[in-house]
Amino acid sequence: MGKQYHxxxxxxxxxxxxxxxxTRRIMCLVMLALAPAFLVNTYVFxxxxxxxxxxxxxxxxxxxxxxxxxxxxxxxxxDCSAALTGLLLAYNLPANLPYYIAIVGAAVAIILxxxxxxxxxxxxxNPAITARVVLLVSFATQMTTWPVPRNAATDALTGPTPxxxxxxxxxxxxxxxxxxxxxxxxxxLGEVSAVALLIGGLFLIWKxxxxxxxxxxxxxxVAIIALIAGQNPIFHVCAGGVMLGAFFxxxxxxxxxxxxxxxxxxxxxxxxITMLVRLFGSYPEGVSFAILLMNVxxxxxxxVTTNRLFKPKKKIKKGEAADEK
Numbered sequence: 022m023g024k025q026y027h028x029x030x031x032x033x034x035x036x037x038x039x040x041x042x043x044t045r046r047i048m049c050l051v052m053l054a055l056a057p058a059f060l061v062n063t064y065v066f067x068x069x070x071x072x073x074x075x076x077x078x079x080x081x082x083x084x085x086x087x088x089x090x091x092x093x094x095x096x097x098x099x100d101c102s103a104a105l106t107g108l109l110l111a112y113n114l115p116a117n118l119p120y121y122i123a124i125v126g127a128a129v130a131i132i133l134x135x136x137x138x139x140x141x142x143x144x145x146x147n148p149a150i151t152a153r154v155v156l157l158v159s160f161a162t163q164m165t166t167w168p169v170p171r172n173a174a175t176d177a178l179t180g181p182t183p184x185x186x187x188x189x190x191x192x193x194x195x196x197x198x199x200x201x202x203x204x205x206x207x208x209x210l211g212e213v214s215a216v217a218l219l220i221g222g223l224f225l226i227w228k229x230x231x232x233x234x235x236x237x238x239x240x241x242x243v244a245i246i247a248l249i250a251g252q253n254p255i256f257h258v259c260a261g262g263v264m265l266g267a268f269f270x271x272x273x274x275x276x277x278x279x280x281x282x283x284x285x286x287x288x289x290x291x292x293x294i295t296m297l298v299r300l301f302g303s304y305p306e307g308v309s310f311a312i313l314l315m316n317v318x319x320x321x322x323x324x325v326t327t328n329r330l331f332k333p334k335k336k337i338k339k340g341e342a343a344d345e346k
Contacts, residue, residue, distance in 0.1 A: 045100050047230055048101035050225065052108055056221070057218075060217070062211075070210050072120075078108055081131050082107065106127075109269060109270070113265075115208075122156060182305065212260075215258070218268060234285060236288070238284070238292065239267040239295075250300055266308040277319055282326045
């Protein structure tokens, strides 16, 4: 009987979904949770953000479809994971980014990060985050040119993000905490509204799609380090990509730890690296780098937390066993 159970035991990479319907449901729920942020960035940046989002989603889905067709593999576009990757990629880009660069990002996310590693559940890094970092290195000017929100009281077409203003010494009109919370500031599509992302994140927690552990540890660490550094913790939580990263990137089933203590370590690590980059790095934002670096440590975190959970009992020496008798 024991051998039969052993032969039938199959351990596969996460996500541990029963079938494609379950995977599709999860992906659709995440995209639904991102809808409030989509409405806000459409209001803030206009039609350009809608077109950019559509380009990213269509490119990711089409590239995965073509890859599966050329490699003669079963089609997986129906699980909606490629569509979600495209949506998250768009949320990591400025609204005025040229479309061809967005397509390059889609190719990095789908072909290099996802398909070449074997498809969903086998990639080592978050596809959208990796694509953002690659584009940032390859197209630095375009990736750091931020359009000014339509409601901004200025005639300029582009301007710095709130974190960029802070990095330059705080000179200039710093947005209020309320503006950051509601979303009337510049940045990538997924950085404009903290409240919209918070609503989506709480929705995913309510539907039990994600655990609250990682987001709480991530956001809490950012706030605590900001306080220690003598800076405004609300600003650091609401500005940039903390909300997007905490709820939608650092909770990825595939590239982040599964066990509770692993999630704690991962969230704290993301918060620490994010603030180290913000406070001491040359680049004003560190969320993408933090999540990518913590993705690298996920196997080690899994090993440590798994050994702690399933630590074997201490062996009893022969003498001790005789005494017990």
